[in-house]
Amino acid sequence: xxxxxxxxxxxxxxxxxxxxxxLQLSQRxxxxxxxxxRYDVTPAGMHYLLIHFDVPEADEASWRLAIGGLVRTPLxxxxxxxxxxxxxxxxxxxxxxxxxxxxxxxxxxxxPWLTEAIGTAEWTGTPLRGLLExxxxxxxxxxxxxxxxxxxxxxxxxxxxxxxxxxGDAMREEVLLAYEMNGAxxxxxxxxxxxxxxxxxxxxxxxxxxxxxxxxAEPFKGYQQVAYxxxxxxxxxxxxxxxxxxxxxxxxxxxxxxxxxxxxxxxGDHILRGRAWSGWGPxxxxxxxxxxxxxxxxxALGEPASPFAWTPFxxxxxATQPGEFELCCRATDSEGTTQPLDQPWNLxxxxxxxxxxxxxEVRAPA
Numbered sequence: 001x002x003x004x005x006x007x008x009x010x011x012x013x014x015x016x017x018x019x020x021x022x023l024q025l026s027q028r029x030x031x032x033x034x035x036x037x038r039y040d041v042t043p044a045g046m047h048y049l050l051i052h053f054d055v056p057e058a059d060e061a062s063w064r065l066a067i068g069g070l071v072r073t074p075l076x077x078x079x080x081x082x083x084x085x086x087x088x089x090x091x092x093x094x095x096x097x098x099x100x101x102x103x104x105x106x107x108x109x110x111x112p113w114l115t116e117a118i119g120t121a122e123w124t125g126t127p128l129r130g131l132l133e134x135x136x137x138x139x140x141x142x143x144x145x146x147x148x149x150x151x152x153x154x155x156x157x158x159x160x161x162x163x164x165x166x167x168g169d170a171m172r173e174e175v176l177l178a179y180e181m182n183g184a185x186x187x188x189x190x191x192x193x194x195x196x197x198x199x200x201x202x203x204x205x206x207x208x209x210x211x212x213x214x215x216x217a218e219p220f221k222g223y224q225q226v227a228y229x230x231x232x233x234x235x236x237x238x239x240x241x242x243x244x245x246x247x248x249x250x251x252x253x254x255x256x257x258x259x260x261x262x263x264x265x266x267x268g269d270h271i272l273r274g275r276a277w278s279g280w281g282p283x284x285x286x287x288x289x290x291x292x293x294x295x296x297x298x299x300a301l302g303e304p305a306s307p308f309a310w311t312p313f314x315x316x317x318x319a320t321q322p323g324e325f326e327l328c329c330r331a332t333d334s335e336g337t338t339q340p341l342d343q344p345w346n347l348x349x350x351x352x353x354x355x356x357x358x359x360x361e362v363r364a365p366a
Contacts, residue, residue: 009233009234009347010234011108011109011110011347011348012106012107012108012109012347013106013107013109014105014106014107015107016107018102018112019109021109022109022110022111022112025110025111025112026111026112028051029048029049029050029051029111030048030049031048031113031114031115031116031117031118032046032047032048032116032117032118032119033046033116034115034116034249034250034251034252035251035252036119037249037250037251037273037274037275038251038273039120040091040120040305040309040312041091041120041121041122041182041305042119042120042121043182044121044181044182044184044187044190046119047094047119047120047121047181047190048094048095048096048116048117048118048119048203049189049190050096050111050117050203050204051150051189051208052150052152052154052161052224053150053151053152053154053161054150054151054152055150055188055189056148056149056150056151056209058149058188058192058193058209060079060185060192060193061079063078063079063193063194064076064077064078064211065077065082065177065194065210065211065212065213066211066212066213067131067132067135067212067213067214068212068213068214068215069141069145069214069215069216070137070138070140070141070215070216070217071135071136071137071138071141071215072135072136072138073134073135073136074135075131075134075135077131079179079193079194082125082126082177082179082194083179085126085130085131086126086127086130087124087125087126088124088125088126088127088176089122089123089124089180089183090122090123090124090174090176090199090306090308091120091121091122091123091304091305091306091308091309092120092121092122092123092197092199092306092308092309093118093119093120093244093275093277093308093309093310094118094119094120094121094197094202094203094206095117095118095202095203095244095247095277096111096113096117096118096202096203096204097202097203097204097228097241097350097351098110098111098113098117098348098349098350098352099113099115099116099117099118099247099352100113100114100115100117100343100349100352100353100354101113101348101349101350101352102114102349103343103352103354104343104345104349104352105345107349108347108348108349110348110349115249115356117203118247118249120275120305120309120310121181121182121190122181122182122183123176123178123180123181123197124178124179124180124181124183125176125177125178125179125180125194125197126176126177127173127174127175127176127177128170128171128175128176128177128196129170129171129172129173129175131177131213132144132170132171132213135215137167137215138215140217141167141215141216141217142166142167142216142217142218142219143164143165143166143167143215143216143218143219143220144164144165144166144167144170144213144214144215144216145162145163145164145212145213145214145216145220145222146162146163146164146165146196146207146210146212146213147160147161147162147207147210147211147212147213147214148160148161148162148191148195148207148208148209148210148211149209149210149211150208150209154223154224154227155223155227157223159222159223159224160211161207161208161224162207162220162222162223162224162225163204163205163207163220163222163224163225164216164219164220164222164225165198165205167215169198174199174200174307174308175196175197175198175199176196176197177194177195177196177197177210178191178194178195178196178197179193179194179195190208191208191209191210192209194209194210195207195208195209195210196208196210199307199308200243200244200279200280200308201242201243201244201279202228202241202242202243202244202279202350202351204224204228204241205242227348228240228241228348228350229241229350230346230347230348230350230351231346231347231348232345232346232347233347234347236347238347241350241351242279243278243279243280244277244278244279244280244351245278245279245280245337245339245351245353246276246277246278246280246283246331246332246333246337246338246339246353247276247277247278247331247339247353248274248275248276248277248283248286248313248329248330248331248339248355248356249274249275249276249329249356250272250273250274250288250327250329250356250358251272251273251274252358253265253270253272253317253327253358253360254266254270254360262359262360262361263358263359263360263361264360264361264363265319265360265361265362265363266319266362266363266364266365267319267320267321267322267362267363267364267365268319269316269317269318269319270316270317270319271314271315271316271317272288272299272314272315272316272317272327272329273312273313273314274286274299274312274313274314274329275310275311275312275313276301276310276311276313276329276331277309277310277311277331278331278333278334278335278337280333280334280335280337281333281334281335282304282307282311282333282334283301283304283311283331283332283333283334284332284333284334285298285301285331285332286298286299286301286311286313286329286330286331286332287299287329287330287332288315288317288327288328288329289326289327289328289329289330290317290319290325290326290327291325291326292326292328292357293326293328293341293355296330297315299313299314299315299329300313300314300315301313302314313329315329319362321362322362322363322364323361323362324359324360324361324362325359325360325361325362326357326358326359326360327357327358327360328355328356328357328358329355329356330355339353339354339355340353340354340355341354341355342354
């Protein structure tokens with residue numbers, strides 16, 4: 001938390017009101033309705049969406065992917081060539097790095113996510129590693145820069161959207177050049193005709209509308225690479241934002257109030273279901289609390305659809321008395337990291353994974 005709330009850096013607000021600029025962003029982008037947690041694979045229209053600039057105009061027949069820079073054999077690849085290569089279909093959970101930032105105080109001014117910037121799609125494509133081996137990465141190369149066709153202005157910098165990965169991270173066998181989502185061609189808003197998919201990492205890494213891959217000898221310092229760092233102050237160098245922190249979410253039980261989304265259930269037994277995930281390894285444990293986090297009990301874990309997809313869980317809640325309750329869940333991954341009850345603050349609101357809180361009114365039988 002900032003020590004002096006009266007002298008906030010630009011881009012922060014103590015107000016709970018969303019600005020017109022933020023409202024405009026939230027109309028262009030959207031989270032997944034939490035009832036979508038019922039599905040192993042999120043329907044494409046429910047999957048969360050964040051577009052930094054505009055959806056580019058794209059024609060698959062003329063699209064080319066260039067692989068160049070410090071490579072022995074520069075490549076220019078058509079979509080027909082990519083589709084002819086060995087393919088993989090893999091369910092992958094993807095989350096926005098800013099998921100949950102709207103609950104921080106002071107609040108970072110940006111896309112005002114609550115908890116819904118999440119989704120699990122089945123991505124189909126060809127492993128990136130095969131193309132990199134064909135191009136032959138030079139010994140002096142340290143990173144690969146991935147460029148998208150989306151172009152715009154951010155932080156007073158005109159730019160194409162670009163991100164980089166180390167050679168080692170890019171060569172992981174699960175990293176895909178994807179051209180299908182849930183068995184159909186990529187929707188325009190999800191990167192048609194080609195995108196990068198980096199399982200386990202926050203969504204900003206999976207560059208959409210991919211046009212080029214360039215091997216470089218120095219760490220990339222483009223805008224989107226530098227912006228995604230966890231900082232306490234603008235002048236801090238910060239830590240890179242990479243893999244997804246452990247998180248779990250409940251399918252909201254019962255039915256909601258229209259405005260507040262407060263839930264209503266009747267006295268009785270209720271099966272609480274949800275999903276948990278982490279970019280650092282498998283989910284080892286999910287706990288559920290029905291009293292706002294004072295006491296916890298273990299949920300039963302199911303099997304994820306792939307090593308990079310969310311883990312289902314369920315818990316039987318015996319709601320024996322009417323009253324007001326707050327449901328919570330928290331995940332622990334194989335590294336031993338557990339979701340916090342309170343979110344450590346950072347300047348841009350990245351990697352937020354504090355526990356979800358679901359207010360519920362239990363009603364007496366009619």
